[in-house]
Amino acid sequence: MKKKLVVLSGAGISAESGLKTFRDSDGLWENHRIEDVASPEGFARDPQMVLDFYNARRKQLLEVEPNEAHLLVVELEQYFDVHVITQNVDDLHERAGSTNVIHLHGELRKVRPLNSLTKIITWETDLHLGDMSTAGIQLRPHIVWFGEPVPEMEKAIEICESADIFLIVGTSLQVYPAAGLIHYVTEKCGVYLIDPNLENSFVQQENFYKMSAVEGMRKLTPVIKNQS
Known part of the structure; x- marks a missing residue:
């Protein structure tokens, strides 16, 4: 499995x-x-x-078209049961080929x-x-506008609770409730973070890639593949 x-x-x-x-x-x-x-x-x-x-x-x-970061997420489906939870309202993950995508914000x-x-x-x-x-x-x-309920949140929480690896890419972790998903992964779950702007207080330093989504996914994809 x-x-x-x-x-x-x-x-x-x-x-x-x-x-x-x-x-x-x-x-x-x-x-x-x-x-x-x-x-x-x-x-x-x-x-x-x-x-x-x-x-x-x-x-x-x-x-616009999906970029290399989207495509690398798809590539990881060869090695993992990949679930994408996105705060984005575009369909670039789907157009890249991701098969399991939850849109928190519509x-x-x-x-x-x-x-x-x-x-x-x-x-x-x-x-x-x-x-x-x-x-x-x-x-x-x-x-999902400000002040409205997030219908997909419960499903997203369930997915996070059973994650073996949790990868955060391109989000400032400032928009709630999505930012709170990091608190639902288990202690055994490996957590990785890609963001050029954050001061890291969320993950171990060696798992923090302070760079763009594309550059970060290029560097991190082989690291994650080795854990399959």
Whole structure:
């Protein structure tokens, strides 16, 4: 039986494909205040602006490709039972070929009715006011906004509890509840961290790769393969 490798990924891995991250520029996301485009209150105030914002994000996503870090995560499936838990709303892990992906914060290429967490619809084009579910309810982006529950969290916790190796790549471990997943791995679990900006207080120094996602995955992949 293959060992279980759990990968927790964040914005840093997507940034190397050309997707911008809101934490890189004074808390603004594409020149918008986060609370205006990533909260239920923001949507209630100006739904058209919020829909336009995510339409632009969806369009940008279709213009980029998975990078080497995504592909190296896929390569590890040859050696491990790999589960990706991502804070990212893009589908770059899936497009790279990862087969087990949990999106904690939702997905850009999916929508749902305003009154449902579970009626999720694949959506490839722009979303507009007046786009309704079959029950006549306005559709919204399938994104977990600030202040909303994280439906996939319990499943993510269960996966972490049974991990043999836990790899954190491209996340600052500042966004909760996702950042708390590190506390659910066992003492026997090997924990590795790739991030160019963090001051390491999470893992043993020899398991901390203070570098970009691509560079870190290049260096760490052979190390992890040796543990299969």
